Amino acid sequence: MSTWTKERLHEIATTDDLHIAPFREDGTTTGTPTWIWSVVVDGDLYVRAYNGTSSRWYRAASKQKAGQITAAGKTNDVTFEQVQGEVNDQIDAAYRLKYASSPYLNPMIGDRARAATVRILPKS
Structure with a gap:
């Protein structure tokens, strides 16, 4: 399993511009990038789908x-x-710290979004 370099993880952790694009059915073409919140916990990168498991990007990423x-x-x-x-x-806790001033924080730490939590790893 591959891991992020400390430098790259720091770049991602300190920005608010992560866009996620899971592959389409063909396994090589990505879908339209979706802007999404990200957090780092214990050296791992995590994201959640605001709309939960029904989110289009989440369904594609899961599949x-x-x-x-x-x-x-x-x-x-x-x-x-x-x-x-x-x-x-x-x-x-990481979402609370990074996005404390956002009106969207509570939905992102609620049950719907928690059910759609994804760890992102660099492909080896």
């Missing part, structure tokens, strides 16, 4: 398990892993 992200001016090929369990509490 295809790969795609691309663009953040801090760079594009990376990535894989997606669904996340459940106690790490969600740490992810909530």
Whole structure:
């Protein structure tokens, strides 16, 4: 399993411009990039779907398990892993810290978005 370099993870963690583009059915063409919030917890990159598991990008990421992200001016090929369990509490805390002033914070730490939590790993 591949991991982010400290430098790249820091670039992603300190920006607010992550766009996610899971692959389409063909496994090589990405869908339209979607702007999304991201957080870093214990050296891992996480995102959530605001609209939960019915979100188009989330459904594609869950099915295809790969795609691309663009953040801090760079594009990376990535894989997606669904996340459940106690790490969600740490992810909530990271969202609270990074997006404290946003009116969208509560939905992003609510049950609907928590059910659509994804860990993003660089493709090896």
